[in-house]
Amino acid sequence: MTGPRLLAISGPLKKTTWTLEDGPLSLGRDPANQVAVADPAVSRKHCFVCRAEDGGFEVTDLESHNGTFLNGAKVSRKTIQHGDRIRIGSSEFAFLVNGDGADFVRISEEGSQATSRFSTVSLDPSGLPEDSSWIGRMARDLAAFFKICNVINSTRDVSRLQGELLELIGEVIPAAQGTIVLQNGGEDDEALPRFTWSRKGQAKDEMKIREHLVRQATWERCAVFTSPPASAEHVLCAPLIGVERILGVIYLSSPAGGGEFGEDHAYFLTSVSRIVAVTLEHVSKLDSLQEENQRLQAEVIKENSLIGESRAMQRVGEFIRRVANGDSTVLIRGESGTGKEVVARSIHANSLRSGRPFVAINCAAIPEALLESELFGHERGAFTGAVGMKKGKFETSEDGTLFLDEIGEMAPLLQAKLLRVLQQREFERLGGTRLLPFNARVLAATNKPLEQAIKAGEFRQDLYYRLNVVSVMLPPLREHREDIPALALHFANRYSSSCKRGFRGMTQEARALLMQYSWPGNVRELENAIEHAIVMGLTDEILPEDLPIALLEEQSSGLAGARYHDTLNQTKKQLVLAALEETNGSPVEAARLLGIHPKYLHRLIRNLNLKAEK
Secondary structure, rough: OOOOOEEEEEEEOOOOEEEEEOOOOEEEEOOOEOOOOOOOOOOOOOEEEEEEEOEEEEEEEEOOOOEEOOOOEEOEEEEOOOEEEEOOEEEEEEEOOOOOOHHHHHHHHHHHHHOOOOOOOOOOOOOOOOOOOOOHHHHHHHHHHHHHHHHHHHOOOOOHHHHHHHHHHHOOOOOEEEEEEEEEEOOOOOOOOOOEEOOOOOOOOOOOHHHHHHHHHHHOOOOOOEOOOOOEEEEEEEEEOOEEEEEEEEEEEEOOOOOOHHHHHHHHHHHHHHHHHHHHHHHHHHHHHHHHHHHHHHHHHOOOOOOOOOHHHHHHHHHHHOOOOOOOOOOOOOOOOOOOOHHHHHHHHHOOOOOEEEEEOOOOOHHHHHHHHHHHHOOOOOOOOOOOEEEEEEOOOOEEEEEEEEEHHOOHHHHHHHHHHHHEEEEEOOOOOOOOEEEOOOEEEEEOHHHHHHHHOOOHHHHHHHHEEEEEEOOHHHHHHHHHHHHHHHHHHHHHHHHHOOOOOOOHHHHHHHHHHOOOOOHHHHHHHHHHHHOOOOOOOOOOOHHHHHHHHHHHHHHHHHHHHHHHHHHHHHHHHHHHHHHHOHHHHHHHHHHHOOHHHHHHHHOOOOOOOO
16 A cells, blocks of 8 residues: 555554545544544544645644654654654554555564563552551651652752752662653653663663653653563653653663562652652753843843944943942933933943842823822822822832933922932832831933023932932934944844844945934934834835935935935925925914924924025
8 A cells, every 4th residue: 555644553443544645634532533542541632644735744733631742752743754653642653655564563563572571560659558568668768758858959950959869769769770861841852861870879871771661651641660570670660740741750770680679669759750840840940940031131231231332432331330330329411312221221230239120210201290109109098099009119129220210300399309318218108107218229311401400490409419429421323423333233133133024234325324314313213213214124125215204304415326315305495495485484384385294394494404595
């Protein structure tokens, strides 16, 4: 027989064949399946085999209880080839494309005969031996359990944990050597490097593992051991059944003539394996969480690091390095969009408080009536709508860093309260009577000239001196244009990744536009321009037409090959000048005549350099 088909080589349907030419084959315990397997270990709808998009075939698990195994490895969806073996429950199937499959049946029968020489016993750990000898063994086992619990509670290194566990198990079970076989949990389910223990004190580099016993213990979820005298080697194997999956097995062996394994040993190892499995699962999760935490922290540090090699940015970087490890209050000054919060986060990330919270609040974005509650928090019933206690930013920042952005926009009443918090290092929630400590470091930022605000009576002078212990002025982007290419590349890589779009670079014309633009919005405007180009672009290069219209309006006339934009700008100039002339120079009336917003007309006048002509 030729053609794709499935041949049962073990189990209740042994030597039965199903063809795959007529469509997919569903396997399961339900009689409605094309391959109905009467086995309690098989789910009602276990898996199915069908043709893949590339013309081949694949097996897909249907979230079965005990899993689908391909060539001994647990899979969820996997491509299959001629000769591959699929196992569900106690049944095994061979996928064939050509040949009659007689060799697979013969090999399976030989394997079954070999297995019969090592008769196995499945155990229910809830049962107890009927004779009274179990009392003495229980005392021995309990002593070993106490030792194992102490090891579990005091060890977090997986290799060390495996070694000490096998040594303690060897005090109860007469095994000559043992190993813990762990699986990596992926679809390929390849075994991880094993730790081997030997009673002689020197662990062997390699230990022979009888894979059919490992598979049986895993599939049937119970301990199995070879019963003498049929076995030339005594083997005891118990699965490590965790909360979410089977992690592997504990495998013990003893040579012929050595210590034999009994049911009491199997009961003990089964109980130990349940405890060990949960511990190994938790340790593995803890390790993965720590790795993920380290990766995220590295990304945060990278994201908040300054980009630029200009002399101006080098001075800012040197300032961050010098003030990071201290506790002094820092005032960060600069135009809007220059990266004041990035500098604040960089100071926090490089300080001794980097593992503590970084709490930022924009004093200009929150109304005065709500800002006090946001900063100080409130008690229940402190005001109408305060249905419960709320912690403020002073409290949630703990002993980390509190960043007060746009501090120059804070109301005078709150300025006085903030000054007291900074002086006394304590505060009260609104409606509260208990003083709470304030341990966070304060970083503040403003784009407002505070000296002028002090003269105008808008900002407290004493608060200014309290905040301005050390300060730094961030340069606008127009003063360090040499950093524009690096910044643009950084933003392009970030947004091309988030937008799932390829990025190969930018054309010379687009780069010239970026370098010559005045950037009134500084780095924030540059970031928005690059995001606009990535989202609106149609190629894997940033072209001039991909950039926002404001860049083209200001300078396209000076670019080679920008005839379209130059002609467009000249037309805009004529329209604006004609409208201004018709309205006697009134921008409001000119905007109404042109049908545009007055603010847009002012931007056109600025970008098209029409002030002198106007």
